[in-house]
Amino acid sequence: MAIVNTSVPITSESCNRMILQLLESYPFLRSELLTNTAFQRPIRTLVIGTGPRKVLYTAAHHANEWLTALILLKFCEEFAQAITENGKIFGVDAKALARQATVYLVPMVDPDGVDLVVGAIQPGSIQYDLAQRLSQDYPEIPFPNGWKANLLGVDLNLQYPAGWLQAREIKFSQGFTQPGPRDYVGRAPLNQLETKALAGYTEFLDPALVLAFHSQGKEIYWQFGDFFVPGAKELAEEFARVSGYAVADTPYASGFAGYKDWFIQYFRKPGFTIEVGQGENPLPIEQFPEIYRDNLGILVTAATGI
Ligand SMILES: [Zn+2]
Numbered sequence: 001m002a003i004v005n006t007s008v009p010i011t012s013e014s015c016n017r018m019i020l021q022l023l024e025s026y027p028f029l030r031s032e033l034l035t036n037t038a039f040q041r042p043i044r045t046l047v048i049g050t051g052p053r054k055v056l057y058t059a060a061h062h063a064n065e066w067l068t069a070l071i072l073l074k075f076c077e078e079f080a081q082a083i084t085e086n087g088k089i090f091g092v093d094a095k096a097l098a099r100q101a102t103v104y105l106v107p108m109v110d111p112d113g114v115d116l117v118v119g120a121i122q123p124g125s126i127q128y129d130l131a132q133r134l135s136q137d138y139p140e141i142p143f144p145n146g147w148k149a150n151l152l153g154v155d156l157n158l159q160y161p162a163g164w165l166q167a168r169e170i171k172f173s174q175g176f177t178q179p180g181p182r183d184y185v186g187r188a189p190l191n192q193l194e195t196k197a198l199a200g201y202t203e204f205l206d207p208a209l210v211l212a213f214h215s216q217g218k219e220i221y222w223q224f225g226d227f228f229v230p231g232a233k234e235l236a237e238e239f240a241r242v243s244g245y246a247v248a249d250t251p252y253a254s255g256f257a258g259y260k261d262w263f264i265q266y267f268r269k270p271g272f273t274i275e276v277g278q279g280e281n282p283l284p285i286e287q288f289p290e291i292y293r294d295n296l297g298i299l300v301t302a303a304t305g306i
Contacts, residue, residue: 004073006288010066011120012041012111018073019044019107026080034106035197039127039151041111043194045201046076048083048105049098054205055303056104058198059213061157061259062148062182063113064281067288068213071276072107074292075299079103090242090300101303104205109194112151116144117282127151134179141181145282150194153179154186157214159195162224162265163256170253185257195259202263209235210263210271211302215283217275218294219248224255224264224271231306232270238306239272242297274298 003021005014023029023046030047037043057075059068081087082094089097108114115121121128134153135143149155155176158167168185176183190196202210220243222236236247250273255261263271277283277291 002077004070004077006070006074006292007285009118009282009285010069010108010114011118012108012115013120015069015073015108015111016042016044019046022046022073022077022080026084028083029076029080034201035193037112037150037193039112041115043106043109043111043197046072046105046107047102048076048079049102049303051098051100051102053101053303053305054104054207055101055209055211056106056202056205056207057211057213057299057302058106058109058259060108060110060114061212062214063110063150064117064145064148065215066108066114066118067283067285067291068215068276069107069114070288071213071292071295072105075296076105090296092300092304097300097303103303104207106198106201109198110150110156113147113149116151117147135181137178138180143181146181148182149180149184150192152192153181153184154192155183156192156194157259158183158185158257159189159192160199160257160259160262161189162258162262164189167257170256174253189257198259199262206267208269208305209302210260211298212259212271212273214273214275215281216277216279218245218278219275220245221248221250221260221273221275222270223250224261227264227268229264229268229270235270235302235306236272238301239274239298242301243294245274245294
């Protein structure tokens with residue numbers, strides 16, 4: 001029976017439970033605790049493969065994009081199962097892939113925010129009240145469904161030192177000048193536990209490539225500013241081919257201080273934001289099978305390289 005349940009929304013608790021169950025069923029998987037959040041939720045990694053090509057995939061940087069966490073967990077389970085059965089994943093021999101690459105997964109970068117959106121934080125609790133208070137200055141943003149930030153009201157994908165001051169200027173001019181449901185950059189880059197831990201982990205690993213899963217739009221972003229990254233365009237085009245998604249230019253207003261922006265600037269290696277699915281966040285869980293099908297080729301191709 002499948003461990004990763006993709007028919008119900010994921011919570012931080014079910015995410016951790018599934019990670020631990022995967023570790024138990026597939027002893028060759030590894031996991032690390034990246035950090036605990038301000039509200040004491042763990043951020044765990046899952047690691048599969050032993051090969052020299054290191055790649056790092058992240059998801060759920062944004063609370064109401066929790067569906068993306070399930071993509072990485074499901075991928076890990078299918079990959080692990082295929083290794084056990086001498087099978088293939090997206091047509092690639094799983095054991096050979098595991099010898100070629102090591103895939104580091106951070107399925108849920110924002111567990112505090114995810115729990116708010118999926119209803120794992122009860123109305124009337126201290127954490128719920130705190131978030132509700134922060135959202136009061138943004139009545140046009142639905143609560144809690146429009147929540148993207150962590151529970152301190154900081155947008156974790158506007159926290160990276162890559163054009164952070166530009167991001168601050170843009171978001172401030174749009175009225176996001178204080179902690180809230182989305183688009184607040186924080187007082188300084190990497191001053192949140194989640195982003196600090198993920199940036200540190202990325203520096204430690206020095207991966208050949210990163211993927212950051214977001215929703216929605218069925219688009220692939222691969223550029224930051226004018227930085228030229230050898231092979232990035234070719235990979236983006238291959239991702240588009242295997243997924244049916246479109247290679248896109250990042251809109252100017254969201255073109256700074258994101259995780260992939262920082263990775264591109266700092267490492268000069270390919271970093272991608274994949275905007276999965278179509279519709280209003282949070283995307284309905286019913287879209288999961290189609291989204292997973294579309295993205296499996298990206299997950300495998302990023303690990304093999306081209
Ligand atoms: Zn996002």
